[in-house]
Structure formats: C-alpha cells, structure tokens
Amino acid sequence: MQGIPRRTLLQFGAVAAALDSPQARAQITASNRVVLFGDGLSLSPAEYAGLIAKIAAQDQFSRDTYLAGSAVLELEKRMATLLNKERAIFLPTGTLANHLACRLLAGEHRKVLVQEESHLYRDEGDCAQLLSGLNLVPLAPGRATITADELAKAVEQSQGPPYPAPVGAISIESPVRRTDGQVFDFEQMRKICAFARTRHIGTHLDGARMFLAPAYTGIEPAQYAALFDTVYVSLYKYFNAPFGAILLGPAPLIDKVETLRHQFGSAIYQGWESAAIALHFFDGFSERYQAAVKNGEQLIKLLGASARFRVERVPSGTNIAWLQLASGGALDTVRERLAQSGILLAGKRELTRVTLMVNESINRRPAEEIAAAFVKAAS
Numbered sequence: 001m002q003g004i005p006r007r008t009l010l011q012f013g014a015v016a017a018a019l020d021s022p023q024a025r026a027q028i029t030a031s032n033r034v035v036l037f038g039d040g041l042s043l044s045p046a047e048y049a050g051l052i053a054k055i056a057a058q059d060q061f062s063r064d065t066y067l068a069g070s071a072v073l074e075l076e077k078r079m080a081t082l083l084n085k086e087r088a089i090f091l092p093t094g095t096l097a098n099h100l101a102c103r104l105l106a107g108e109h110r111k112v113l114v115q116e117e118s119h120l121y122r123d124e125g126d127c128a129q130l131l132s133g134l135n136l137v138p139l140a141p142g143r144a145t146i147t148a149d150e151l152a153k154a155v156e157q158s159q160g161p162p163y164p165a166p167v168g169a170i171s172i173e174s175p176v177r178r179t180d181g182q183v184f185d186f187e188q189m190r191k192i193c194a195f196a197r198t199r200h201i202g203t204h205l206d207g208a209r210m211f212l213a214p215a216y217t218g219i220e221p222a223q224y225a226a227l228f229d230t231v232y233v234s235l236y237k238y239f240n241a242p243f244g245a246i247l248l249g250p251a252p253l254i255d256k257v258e259t260l261r262h263q264f265g266s267a268i269y270q271g272w273e274s275a276a277i278a279l280h281f282f283d284g285f286s287e288r289y290q291a292a293v294k295n296g297e298q299l300i301k302l303l304g305a306s307a308r309f310r311v312e313r314v315p316s317g318t319n320i321a322w323l324q325l326a327s328g329g330a331l332d333t334v335r336e337r338l339a340q341s342g343i344l345l346a347g348k349r350e351l352t353r354v355t356l357m358v359n360e361s362i363n364r365r366p367a368e369e370i371a372a373a374f375v376k377a378a379s
Contacts, residue, residue, distance in 0.1 A: 034370055035361045037346030039209060039237040039319065042361070048242060048277075055276045064272045067261075071275035076246065078282065079233065083225040085248035089257050090275060092266050094208050095124045097232035097247040100257050100264075102169050103132040105202025105229060109168030110134050113154055116141040117178040119206060120171050131264075135165075144174065144182035144316065148191035155199060170196055173206035174224070175213055180355070181320040183213055186224075193227040203227070208234040208245075209318070211285065215293040216318045229253070238289070238359065239281045241274040288360055293319070295367045296358030302371035303356075308378040311356070319358040325378060328352055337377035343370060 035042045043051070055061070064070035067090050076088040091097045098120045102112050112128070114121045116138035120128065128134040139154060140146040151170065158167050170192065174184035196203045205228040210221050225231045230249035235241035247257060261267050300321055304311040312322040325331060330352055335345045347354035362370070 032342055032364045033361065034343045034365055035359065036344060037355065037357050039212060039357065039359055040240045041359065042344075043240055051277060051280070052273055055280055059276065061272050061276050064270050064275075066267050066269060067271050071272045071279055075235075075275040075279050075282070078279070079246045080248055083222050083231060083233075083248055085225065085231065086251040087254040088246050088248040089254050089261070090271055091245045091247055091257075091261060092243055092268055092271070094119070094206070094232055094234050094245040095127060096261070096264060096266055097245040098124065098171065098204070098206050099128045099132065100260050101204045101230040101232065101247055101249070102128055102134060102171055102202075103260070104253050104256055105204055106134060106168030107202075109166045111137060111158055111165055111167045112169045112171055113137050113139060113146075113151060113167055114171045115139060115144065115146055115173060115176065115184075117144065117176055118171065118173040119177060119208070120173065122178060137167075142179075144176040144179040145185040145188050146172070146192070148188050148195060151192050152195055155195075155201070167199075167201055169202040169204060171204045171206060172228075173208070175209045175318045177209070180314045180322075181209070181212075181318040182314060182316045183217055183318060185316070186217065186219055189224075190227060203229050205231045207231050209237060212238060212289065212318050214286070215290050235274060235278040238285070239278040241278040241281075244271060244274040244278065288363065292358055292360050292362050295362045296356075298367035299362065299370055300356070302367060303374055306371070306375055306378075308375055321356045322353055323356050324353040334374070334377045338373060341373045341377070343373050 030044070030047055061071045062069070064072045072090045076090060080086065080088040102120070106112055110133055112134050114136050116122070121136050121138050128136060137154065139150055155167050158165050172184055172189060172192070174189070175181045176184065193203050205224060207221070207224060210224055210231070210233060213224070214220050225248070230247060230253065233246045233248070235244035235246065247254065296319070300311050300313070303309045303323065308326055310324050310326055314320055314322070325334070330350045331345070331347065331354055332349055335347065338345055345354055
C-alpha cells in the first residue's frame with residue numbers, strides 16, 4: 001500500500017455505500033460516465049448531434065467543398081503551425097495517411113522498413129503492398145522499438161550484392177497499439193532518423209496517438225514531428241472526431257497527396273463536421289490530458305493497494321494498464337456492477353484480465369470515487 005494514505009483507503013467504504021444508492025444510479029449521465037477503454041470519450045450518436053449543433057451555433061462554420069476551406073482548412077493550418085510542418089492535409093482515415101506518405105516517400109525504391117507490430121504492417125489489409133506495390137519489411141517482432149543498429153543492418157543488406165533493392169522509406173509508429181501503447185525509444189528514434197537523412201531515405205511517423213505521449217514521456221509532439229519528413233495524427237481517437245486524419249510534411253509532397261486523395265476516392269464532399277469537433281477538443285487538450293493522467297495514476301495506485309485487484313503496468317507504456325482480480329477469476333460480474341455505476345470496462349465475457357485505458361472521461365469523477373466503485377463491484 002505504499003504511496004496511498006491510510007485515510008484515503010478508509011474512505012472507500014463510505015464512498016462505495018453512497019454509490020450503491022438508487023439516487024446515485026439515477027444520476028448517471030453522459031457528463032459523469034467514465035469509459036475506461038479507448039483513447040477518447042466514446043461519444044454516442046446523440047452526443048455527437050448535440051455537440052455539432054452547439055459548435056455550429058457558436059462558431060458559425062460554413063461548409064467546406066471537397067475538403068477545401070472552412071473548419072478543415074483551419075484545422076490543417078493549426079496542426080501545421082503546432083508541428084512546424086510546411087503543409088497539412090485532411091484525409092478520411094489514418095490507413096490512407098500512412099499508405100500515401102510511404103508511397104510518396106519511397107519513390108522508385110519500393111522497400112519500406114516498418115515495425116512488425118505496426119498498424120501499417122498488421123492492420124491495414126496489405127493496402128500499401130496491393131495498391132502501391134510497396135515491399136514492407138518487418139523488423140523487431142513483439143517490440144515497439146527497432147534499434148538503430150538493427151535498422152542500419154537492414155538498410156545495408158538491402159543494398160546487395162548481388163541484387164540491390166534499396167530502402168526508400170522508414171515508417172515508425174509511436175505509441176504502438178499492438179504493444180499495449182508502448183512508446184518507441186526516443187533516442188533510437190533520433191538515431192534512426194539521423195541515419196536515414198544521411199542515406200536519403202524518407203521517414204514517416206505514424207503518430208496516431210502522438211498527442212497522448214507527452215504526458216508520459218515529457219517529449220512534446222513538435223519534438224517527435226521534427227525528426228520525420230511526414231507525420232500522421234488521428235482525429236477520432238483523443239480529439240473525438242467521428243472520423244479523420246491529418247497528414248503533415250513538405251508542401252510539394254502534400255500537394256501530391258491532394259491529387260492521390262482524389263484518385264483513391266477519398267476527396268469526400270465535406271468534412272467540416274469532423275474538423276470542427278477536432279478543433280473543439282484541440283484547444284486545451286494538453287492540460288486536460290495531463291489532469292487525466294494524474295487521475296489515472298491515482299486510480300491505478302488505489303486499485304493496486306486494494307486486496308481485491310492486481311494492476312500490471314506496461315513497460316515504456318502510456319495510457320494502458322492491465323487489471324485482474326487477485327483471485328484470478330473472471331471479471332464479468334465486476335464489469336456488470338461497474339456499468340450500473342456509470343463506469344465502463346471493455347472486454348469479452350469470461351476474461352480474467354482486461355485493459356484500463358486512461359482518457360479524458362476519467363476527469364469526470366474523483367479517482368477515489370472510481371476506485372471505491374471497483375472495490376464495491378468486486379465485493
């Protein structure tokens with residue numbers, strides 16, 4: 001129980017009793033619902049509709065036409081300024097952003113080095129291979145980080161002899177979803193990008209969750225972005241848009257992306273709704289997420305101090321931890337009871353281990369109250 005004041009632990013019983021009252025259950029609303037899965041707020045269709053109406057009334061955005069102008073243009077400009085890139089472009093999906101960036105960076109050299117656990121390699125339906133003829137070469141199986149030495153060796157091997165097939169681009173994802181939100185080691189990242197520049201190899205950052213990382217690493221998004229030629233940022237994860245991505249990089253390259261966006265059937269008629277919501281959550285995000293991380297750390301400490309739970313941290317991780325009952329039993333009953341308190345856990349039935357994911361919804365209620373609800377649910 002190190003780090004948890006005894007007085008705080010003694011408060012669990014009183015808080016849990018209060019949570020069990022019919023009055024408390026009746027007061028569960030979207031404003032106090034805590035969703036411990038996903039990177040964002042998991043807004044419902046009704047919540048999206050209400051938010052769109054509120055934003056449209058306050059900000060009076062006009063419609064864009066084929067993603068030109070309005071909130072789309074404002075979001076592109078603000079992202080480019082923040083990340084210090086020449087130009088940014090709105091795309092409907094991160095899959096398309098990763099694909100087009102690597103296609104253009106690789107040029108005539110179709111070989112692209114990637115993490116084996118990356119979204120580009122594991123979760124994009126081989127689109128880069130099938131639609132652009134890229135040869136994705138996976139490195140570092142089971143790990144978030146490729147070392148600079150590993151990567152340099154792969155580059156040297158690709159140059160032959162007897163039949164050279166040079167590397168055209170390197171794609172790095174960080175944090176990595178398939179390694180439970182682990183970050184790519186920043187020093188290795190820096191060395192890899194410096195090496196790539198000396199070899200004229202393009203570099204792309206799949207930074208879908210990049211804005212989550214600073215609260216855990218102390219490294220700002222602009223510092224990550226500065227290392228790479230192109231960067232992708234998701235709009236629907238922690239910025240809570242219904243869809244969308246921003247791809248940033250040199251203006252000549254992004255100009256080509258604009259043409260490819262149309263050719264790939266993704267110049268949708270309008271995207272102001274998604275851009276407007278992303279802008280709404282963009283302002284003040286860093287401060288709100290810092291608060292969420294603080295509350296998340298307190299919750300993890302409290303659950304770890306309880307005799308009913310075991311919490312496992314992810315080494316070099318970000319917003320994901322693993323939770324299980326100390327007894328080792330399935331978490332079905334706990335999940336159902338928590339839902340009655342307005343606290344939602346992910347996972348299928350009969351699981352004995354689930355993820356706890358920190359997002360802004362954790363700011364809606366005190367960590368002590370959330371922890372007390374867990375203890376009550378496990379009783």
